Amino acid sequence: MKILGIDTSTVACSVSLLNNEQLISKFELQPRKQAQLILPLIDQILKESSLKLSELDAIAVTVGPGSFVGLRIGISIAQGLAFAYSLPVIPVSTLATMAQGAYRQYQAKCTIVALDAHMEEIYLGVYEIKHHLAIAIQPDQLCLPSKVRIQNAPWFVVGDAWNVYHTDLLSSINPQQMVADFYPHAQDLLTLAKEAYLANNMLAVENLQPNYLRGTEAWRT
Known part of the structure; x- marks a missing residue:
């Protein structure tokens, strides 16, 4: 079982990779820098595990609720990778x-x-x-x-x-x-995603949607 987990749903940014029994995680707390951080973190974690994206079984991502911009970053990255490598996705709250x-x-x-x-x-x-x-x-x-x-x-x-x-x-x-100063971590995302994977509770990438809990028209720019 090889699952990549991505979280950018708050001011934190993290990536985890489950490679059978091996788990590698990276976490950064740098507000407004998720877009710059996320792809290098994914690349770093794949290199450390000697895995290629094509070898993954699924991609898990936090889908909200949370930061509007942060959610769009994480979900867009997950969608892009899943489309490119024909992978199912696992949405997690x-x-x-x-x-x-x-x-x-x-x-x-x-x-x-x-x-x-x-x-x-x-x-x-x-x-x-x-x-x-x-x-x-x-x-x-x-x-x-x-x-x-x-x-x-x-x-x-x-x-x-x-x-x-x-x-x-x-x-x-x-x-x-x-x-109060507590943030989501992709390591915990993968704990939940692993159970979803075993239960075959996954989505085709085109069905992945954010859970904003608020209409997008209400967000301030």
Whole structure:
């Protein structure tokens, strides 16, 4: 099983490659530089693994919600490579990827992911770990931070919205632990993508679409 994972859905940028049992990852936190970084990172990781793009079985990519520009970069790269080498694609939620990362790094089994969506709204994901995988308790959503209502649990919370809308979010949620400066990582994307690959939950590249959770006409230029 050889899967390339790409994430540019936030201010971070990462690439991971699963080559059977070997996993190689690269991560950069350089806002607004994803377009310059992503292809060199892919080239570097392929060289380190001595693999060619033509030897891949699939390409996985975070499809949102997240940064409009960042999502377009990652999805465009995934589409271009998949078209060129006739590969299937595996779309994965940005918020699920972050919940999976919280489990990997902090053993968090109940995670609320909240990203600043601007316009005084947030992207909200609520996840629990089952069989070592992040599973959505409810669909990812766009909402007002003041309207979040979630049943009490030992929540681990991540994402920049916890800094931006701290007062509103904490009025209804009492987290056990908070890591606001937390970003998706392609390593965790591949954990979820591997299960999708084994279950044959893949798409033809022409069916790959971003999940903005907001109409594109609402985005500020």
